[in-house]
Amino acid sequence: MSARPRLLLAAAGALLALGAATLPALPAAADPAVCAGMSGAWDAGTTTCTVSAAGVADTSAGLTLSGNLVIAPAGSVAVSGPFQLVVTGAVEVQGALTRLGGGIDARGGLTITGNGQMTFTGFVVAGALTIDGPGAVLTGSGSAGSIIVLDGTFNLNSTTTGPITNYDTVTASSSVTDPVRNVAGTFTSTGTLNAAVVVDGGTFDNRSWVLAALTVNGGSATNSGFGNVTGTTTVAAGAAVTNTATLATVQNAGIFTNAAGATSGAVTNTGSGSLVNDGTINGGVTHTSTGSFTGSGTTIPAYPQALSFATAAPTAAVVGGSSTPALSVTGPGNATTLSASGDCSFAGPTLTYDAIGSCTLTGTRVASGNFALATVTQTFAIAGQPQTVAFTSSAPTDATVGGSGSLAATSTSGDPVSFSSLTPAVCSVAGSTVDYLARGTCRIQGTAAGNAQYASASATQSFTVLRVGGALANSGSTIAGVLPVGVGILVLGLVLLAVTLRRRVVAVRS
DSSP: OOHHHHHHHHHHHHHHHHHHHHGGGSOTTHHHHHHHHTTOEEETTTTEEEEOSEEEOOOTTOEEESSEEEEOTTOEEEEESSOOEEESSOEEESSEEEEESSOEEETTOEEEETTOEEEESSOEEESEEEEESTTOEEEEOSTTOOEEEOSSEEEEOSOEESOEEESSEEEEOSEEOSOEEEOSSEEEESSEEOSOEEESSSEEEEOSEEOSOEEESSSEEEEOTTOEEOSOEEEOTTOEEEESSEESOEEESSEEEESSOEESSOEEEOTTOEEEESSEEETOEEEOOSSEEEOSSEEESOEEOEEEESSOOOSSEETTOEEOOOEEEESSOOOEEEEEEESEEEETTEEEEOSSEEEEEEEEEOOOSSEEOEEEEEEEEEEOBOOOEEEOSOOOSSEETTOEEEOOEEETTOOOOEEEESOTTTEEEETTEEEEOSSEEEEEEEEEOOOSSBOOEEEEEEEEEEOOOOOOEETTEEOOSOOOHHHHHHHHHHHHHHHHHHHHHHHHHO
16 A cells, blocks of 8 residues: 555544544534534424534534534535544535535445435545435535545535545446555446556456546456556556456556457567456557566457477488477467478378478468468478399490490399480490490499489499401402401411412513
8 A cells, every 4th residue: 555545544444443432422413512502493303403504613622513514505514724624424415515624424325316426635434425406416625625435435426526445335327536555445436437446456447437547556446347547557466357348459468358349559468477368459559578478369459479480491301301390489379280282291290201302391370360371481402222233234344335234233223224324425225235336435324313211323244355357368268267356467468479470480481
């Protein structure tokens, strides 16, 4: 409780104590004299003093009436000075009651009816304080003109001026001009509260207009029916506000439940505040709270949900492998889903790499009235399983120009191996047959193309191709066989020499 309410409560308590100490010492016989001092008429049967004309009571000892006091429409009582007016019975004001400087203690209740007017600058303490009349007005004048409801009920059905501090029960169905503070008990308003409302404890129930700010430091407040708070509603930690009508902006660090109500402005959820929106929030939500934001209502614009991948995309994914990707969520929002497309698939939480290609993961945080859709994607490549190619045909050692050979190889994937020449000027390949075209080194490549599971692979085989001997003509005869080049030249030389010698012999003879 702040310093001012403590002082008010202490002062009011002192007034109550004074009244309690004074009452037992006054004999009932004093009542007629007290009534006469107010220019009133005493009725012993009803123990009621009725003031029908102007009456002034101001004594150095204060004024105590153990019966009832009625101020008729034409009557008035003005008590000035630092003295307390204590009425043990009920006080009914149909005319005017002015109390300047001291207190009014009405133990049996104080009622202002009709066009009754009550003005005070001291404290009003009543068992039940009721303002009910077409022209009834209760006015607290000056800095001390506060209405403190300590123990009883204040029924406010006509205009009231002056700050009200409640510790018990206030029911207001008309206009209150000055600030309201509810320290304990219950304050219910179906009228118009024109100034700020502070709730330090107890319960505040607004069913009409609050044309200023509503601050709830403790206890709880509800805004229902035709309730409309035009200022900022502030909810402190440990306090609670429930709205089923209309609020402006809301600053929440406690518990704010927008249950089928609406806000015309933004809601800020801070500290460890808990926000439940089952109504409509116009202006969006700022959530910096360690608490929660839930509900099935609508937020305009929808709250952006946070979503990211908790796991990095694999950099060496291979067909047949697997991983367990995961999403990361922060802040309030809805549940998440994780799906896969491309050459991968989920089996439970496990992602399997099905074929060579790529895999795309899509994480989703579903949208609702309060929350906007959030999606994240992650794409990575999937490589084939490695394989090897091996030649099963040996490299020839006697390959010669014009000859040919057969090729054979296998792959670990079981796929067929195709062959090609890496030296097309020396050798050529058709299917699994190699033809030797010229002298030199022949290089053959065997390749397994790969499939959806295995990557392609290749191997090479090299060997030497030798040159062959040519064909010679002699009297229509042919030298058969394959001779080395040097031997062929020698034989040809010997033949030419023999022909030359024979010609010379013929020439000599002739």
